[in-house]
Amino acid sequence: MALGVAAGIDEFSASPRVNQYERGKHTPDFLTLEKFGAVLDVPTEFFYARDDQMAEMLLLLGRLPQKQKGKVISFIKELVEEQVGER
16 A cells, blocks of 8 residues: 555555556556656566566666666677677
């Protein structure tokens, strides 16, 4: 319930709504996920990660300043180019 209320959901419906999201009965829309992300200090994209490694990368990348994100992207591009070159 606290998450729902902190994300701006009415306190009387917060608990049932969040419970339905957790059980998979309903899916929150993008705006709701943005609010949850802001409350939890995680990027919205985190909620769409399909595996733990991608989720961890998104969490870490989300905590970096823009300049550092550019460095990470450059590094990943180098790794991909190496991988392609090895084929």
